[in-house]
Amino acid sequence: MHFSVSLTISGLGIERSDRDLCRDLSFSVQAGEAIRILGENGAGKSSLLKVVAGVMSVQEGQIFFADQDVTLDRRLLQQTMIYIGHSTGLKERLSVAENIAFYSPHAPLDQVDQALRQLGLFHLQDVLVKSLSAGQARRVALARLWFTNASLWLLDEPFAALDASGVAMLEAHIQQHLSRGGMVLLTTHQAPCSLSVRELALVP
Amino acid sequence: MSWAWLHKFGSPKWFFYWSYAWARPLFVSGLLVLVVGLIWGLAFAPEDYQQGNSVRIIYLHVPAAMLAQSCYLALGIAGLVGLVWRIKTAAIFINAMAPIGAVMAFIALVTGAIWGKTAWGAWWVWDARLTSMLVLFLLYMGIIALQNSLEEVALADKSAAVISLVGLINLPIIKYSVVWWNTLHQGATFTLTDKPAMPASMWLPLLVAVIGFYVLVVGLVLWRMQSDILWRERRTSWVKQEVTKHGVY
Amino acid sequence: MTYTSFMRAQYAVLWRSKQDVLNALLFFVIVVTLFPLGIDPSPAFLTPAAGGIVWCATVLALLMAIEGVFKEDYRDGSMEQWVVSGLSLSLLVLIKVMLQWGAVVLPLLVMTPLLGQMLFLPNDDLGVLMLTLLLGTPSIFLMGALGAALTVSLKQGAMLVMLLILPFYVPVIIFATSGLQAAQAGLPYSGFLAMLLAMSLLSLVVSPFLSAIAIKASVN
Known part of the structure; x- marks a missing residue:
């Protein structure tokens, strides 16, 4: 499948705890493009992702997706979007397989098996997430990206806690998504090695 | 129907200036009316034939x-x-x-x-x-x-x-x-406030006291709102101007 | 995430945290036990007071059970995922609360006949007591969930939830215990049950919707 939608943000202002994080921010993401959000600690990188995802509300400005204004009603966007935040949303008391069934209930079993093998999680399927290491848990959270038709991926520090092979695997997967016309918005501390991204700096 | 007035009302800055002239006069007049009502009620109104002064x-x-x-x-x-x-x-x-x-x-x-x-x-x-x-x-x-x-x-x-x-x-x-x-x-139980016939000499001061309370509270609320607005908008330029011009309230 | 997968996951989490449910039930038993110990163990006191005692204990135990119901979802980030799932947040809240209700109230109903015996409640009135519990507790749970949603971002919120929500339980407690007293006096009590049902329906309309607003404001 191939995506051909775009995301446009115009005049966005984000306010948090009585503090302006950004004013009048405008940019657009085209199909097949990845954007890396840059900024100092507390500059509002995560907040920007949350605002686009619809977790945080928009103070001013507009968000357009597929040529429609989704500023107030984000459902159209949310149906074709994946947001993985700093807290991954994994349920600690559920096993790896149960977490995947929770977030990706429609994923076919053979596809799940294949992805779990690739991610090195196959033998951990029935282990509770509580007892996984941080890197393994991150892989479980990211596994959603293997079973999704979402066109827009919003990833907050996706490489955190991943080892070198994990990073390479994720970069390759993101690259594949981009080649199908997908869009990615991500924050990360280290510049990705093999991934070509456009950089967007947040200045207070 | 236009809701513009509502959103104007919703702007703290607009509200601050709109209510600026009202808060203290309302507070002071409410206080005066209340004092009149209370003195009238406590000192001059007749006592109850059952309950006396209480x-x-x-x-x-x-x-x-x-x-x-x-x-x-x-x-x-x-x-x-x-x-x-x-x-x-x-x-x-x-x-x-x-x-x-x-x-x-x-x-x-x-x-x-x-x-x-x-x-x-x-x-x-x-x-x-x-x-x-x-x-x-x-x-x-x-x-x-x-x-x-x-x-x-x-x-x-x-x-x-x-x-x-x-x-x-x-x-x-x-x-x-x-x-x-x-x-x-x-x-x-017998209720105290639902007296069927309270003479005018008793309910008039009561009415004055009630009005005094209401006006006093409206003034007090506006006053409190103003100081809260100043605090919340403290980073804006209009508050800085306001404070440098008139000093701190 | 779909409604079904959400329900399955919540059910599994609930099953793995059965100790919490058990704690709430034990708390219920302990509160009931305190009344005869603290006031008077004679049937002359306990028989007329049984309904009130059971209801006070129920309200406290249920509030303890519901007070932290969203805390884990808030901490692990799954609450953010609820918000961005595109599903109705009110409906997700309702599913979660109703599962919790089933897990806590059904065992509590099973225990009530035992406690009824301990409180010298005549067998004829036991059915009425259980009916009031069945019809009134959804309201207790739904309003408690609203309190839990409002305080979800706080580390310690149990006392605050009690202070916030207990006043709203006054009508439910009054209608439930009055219904039981009416039944004990041989008077018709169906009106009280209808009032309890009405309270639960009102909570059903108000609470999930407002809890969703509170959750949305909290995940910010």
Whole structure:
């Protein structure tokens, strides 16, 4: 499948705890493009992702997706979007397989098996997430990206806690998504090695 | 229909300047009217043929009890307005109003207990009015506690609006369930405030005191709202100008 | 995430945290036990007071059970995922609360006949007590969930939830215990049950919707 939608943000202002994080921010993401959000600690990188995802509300400005204004009603966007935040949303008391069934209930079993093998999680399927290491848990959270038709991926520090092979695997997967016309918005501390991204700096 | 006026009302800056001229005159005149009403009621109004001088406490008790309920009504409406139209001023109003309402409920409780001691011979009777006033006081304390616990302003505002709105929906049910519970358990106690015929010499000062309380509270709320607006908007240029021009309030 | 997968996951989490449910039930038993110990163990006191005692204990135990119901979802980030799932947040809240209700109230109903015996409640009135519990507790749970949603971002919120929400329980407690007293006096009590049902329906309309607003404001 191939995506051909775009995301446009115009005049966005984000306010948090009585503090302006950004004013009048405008940019657009085209199909097949990845954007890396840059900024100092507390500059509002995560907040920007949350605002686009619809977790945080928009103070001013507009968000357009597929040529429609989704500023107030984000459902159209949310149906074709994946947001993985700093807290991954994994349920600690559920096993790896149960977490995947929770977030990706429609994923076919053979596809799940294949992805779990690739991610090195196959033998951990029935282990509770509580007892996984941080890197393994991150892989479980990211596994959603293997079973999704979402066109827009919003990833907050996706490489955190991943080892070198994990990073390479994720970069390759993101690259594949981009080649199908997908869009990615991500924050990360280290510049990705093999991934070509456009950089967007947040200045207070 | 145009809602522009509502959004203008929702701008804290606009509200500050609109209410600027009103707060202190209202406060002062309310205070004057209240003092007149109280002196009239406490010193010149006739005493009750059954209860003697102790009935004079109604000049404090009745207005406070009325205010405690009106303030809650206002809180609930502000909560609704704040949630539906996302108006900042509504949250500021709730902030300003909740402690005043709590104080009113407290005054009504204390004066009610004192009055109860002379009328019934006990400081506390599980009378419907006193009991529902106690619940009302607890509702106010809940709102205040929630506001104080949540440190993030936007979250505290929204939460206080939600709980005020729930209170508005529930308050009539609570009140009538308590009244009904009271009739079930006590039979007919004689009620003090529903006197069939209160002579004009008694209800006139009461009316003056009630009006004084209302005006005083409106002025006080506006005043509190103004200082809250100045604090919330402290980073804006208009507040900086305002403070450098007129000094700190 | 779909409604079904959400329900399955919540059910599994609930099953793995059965100790919490058990704690709430034990708390219920302890509160009931305190009344005969603290006041009077004679049937003359306990028989008329049984309904009130059971209801006070129920309200406290249920509030303890519901007070932290969203805390874990808030901490692990799944609450953010609820918000961005595109599903109705009110409906997700309702599913979660109703599962919790089933897990806590059904065992509590099973225990009630035992406690009824301990409180010298006549067998004829036991059915009425259980009916009031069945019809009234949804309201207790739904309003408690609203309190839990409002305080979800706080580390310690149990006391605050009590202060916020207990006043709203006044009508439910009054209608439930009055219904039982009416039944004990041989009077008709169906009106009280209808009032309890009405309270639960009102909470059903108000609470999930407002809880969703509170949750949305909290995940910010």
